[in-house]
Amino acid sequence: MSSSTQPFAPEPFTVDDYRARMARAVESATGAGLAGVLVAPGPDLVYLTGYQPTAITERLTVLVLAAGQDPVLVVPTLEAPDAERAVGAGALTLRDWKDGVDPYGVAAPLLDGGGRFGVSDNAWAMHLLGLQQALPDTSYVSLTEALPMLRAVKDEHELARLAAAGAAADATYEEILKVRFAGRRELEVAADLADLLRHFGHSQVDFTVVGSGPNGANPHHEAGERVIEHGDMVVLDFGGLLAGYGSDTSRTVHVGEPTAEERRVHDVVREAQAAGVAAVRPGAACQDVDRAARAVITEFGYGERFIHRTGHGIGVTTHEPPYMIEGEERELVPGMCFSVEPGVYLPGRFGVRIEDIVAVTEEGGRRLNGTDRGLAVVE
Incomplete structure (x- = not known):
């Protein structure tokens, strides 16, 4: 077997790259009339932060992006060290929660203004329902519908x-x-x-x-x-x-x-x-x-x-x-x-x-x- 391609060593994405992506996401969300964006584990989270949990479980992990506040990643306490290493210092704020604590109560203050939020398509229904129960004045729309071009233009x-x-x-x-x-x-x-x-x-x-x-x-x-x-x-x-x-x-x-x-x-x-x-x-x-x-x-x-x-x-x-x-x-x-x-x-x-x-x-x-x-x- 021949090897006609050279090993590819990509230039790493930086904290500044991720900050800029999250800022564009907030700007786009505001332009679309959304209160913010909620990003579950999956391709949107990797694109915006570089973080991909090793295991996607029933525990709530969500990135909250909204105008007027710093990006916040809500994560289970046991996953917080991995998230911090993957994202890098200064890109966002981590807010962790321990087993036995209501995770929706931890996330709710970040959405306290209510309104309509874009949600990554692969978010678990149980997490959306949990947020709706904690914040009845919120509503949600898929990111593919609300912000289809979020990842479309490549640098x-x-x-x-x-x-x-x-x-x-x-x-x-x-x-x-x-x-x-x-x-x-x-x-x-x-x-x-x-x-x-x-x-x-x-x-x-x-x-x-x-x-x-x-x-x-x-x-x-x-x-x-x-x-x-x-x-x-x-x-x-x-x-x-x-x-x-x-x-x-x-x-x-x-x-x-x-x-x-x-x-x-x-x-x-x-x-x-x-x-x-x-x-x-x-x-x-x-x-x-x-x-x-x-x-x-x-x-x-x-x-x-x-x-x-x-x-x-x-x-x-x-x-x-x-x-x-x-x-x-x-x-x-x-x-x-x-x-x-x-x-x-x-x-x-x-x-x-x-x-x-x-x-x-x-x-x-x-x-x-x-x-x-x-x-x-x-x-």
């Missing part, structure tokens, strides 16, 4: 992480082309993909789609026991996290020489993907990317067989806003990163998808994946 250090993740995914694809496909189960090729992602620096593998033959017509097919055959089209879609940021790429390969129809469908998807990337520029709407890719596929008669949005944002998670979909009029701005991944799916026969992560720059779109988008022939 230079985030972009460097995303580029490194993309390069590792590219190296993985180059290596998987060398393995044998015919006569092996989808699960075996998926395991190869996972091993390669880790080899090239991923700490977490989120998905390894291997959709062979008719299974490729299911965009989210889970690799299974099907034995890949000579003559199969095979959709490969894989990614995970490297240095805390995501990769996600798709290529479609063929076992042995493809038919003229298979090449034609692949060419249509490749042209559509290029059109979607070409539509990326500051000031364009998210839906413009979807429209550009979809127009090509529709022109060639496969419009009904493109059955999903053209793209999704990526960052500390592999799927997050913004979404490249009809009806999303939000404007693209430099620093946004998202997938461009049109596909054509012919039920019972085969599917084709081509996907790159694209970063918005002042000049347009910059691909973070650079592998060949042609139809590779594998054994």
Whole structure:
């Protein structure tokens, strides 16, 4: 196994980085008419503070951000030392609570003004209900609904992480082309993909789609026991996290020489993907990317067989806003990163998808994946 990527050593995020992110979150919340933001353990908490509890339990952990007060992280006492080490001195105030104490009584004074708060999507219902009981005058809305762009615009250090993740995914694809496909189960090729992602620096593998033959017509097919055959089209879609940021790429390969129809469908998807990337520029709407890719596929008669949005944002998670979909009029701005991944799916026969992560720059779109988008022939 070769190693075409260099070990990536990201520049650490600083206390000042986290302070600035939390300040922007408060400013955005105020602009959205919210009293503040409540952040439970998960990607939002990692993004805003750098803290990821080793175990997410029934004990209340919540970051409270509100105008006119310093950020406060409410944590169980037994987790306070880890939180303090992870966040760093001076970024926020820790307020810990011991088992046997009502945690909602500890958090309530921080929300005492009442009002409507944005809450990270993965907050436990029991914690929201506990806060509502302690503070009946409060109400809550999900952050995806209230502040969908909270993590959407990446700074230079985030972009460097995303580029490194993309390069590792590219190296993985180059290596998987060398393995044998015919006569092996989808699960075996998926395991190869996972091993390669880790080899090239991923700490977490989120998905390894291997959709062979008719299974490729299911965009989210889970690799299974099907034995890949000579003559199969095979959709490969894989990614995970490297240095805390995501990769996600798709290529479609063929076992042995493809038919003229298979090449034609692949060419249509490749042209559509290029059109979607070409539509990326500051000031364009998210839906413009979807429209550009979809127009090509529709022109060639496969419009009904493109059955999903053209793209999704990526960052500390592999799927997050913004979404490249009809009806999303939000404007693209430099620093946004998202997938461009049109596909054509012919039920019972085969599917084709081509996907790159694209970063918005002042000049347009910059691909973070650079592998060949042609139809590779594998054994």
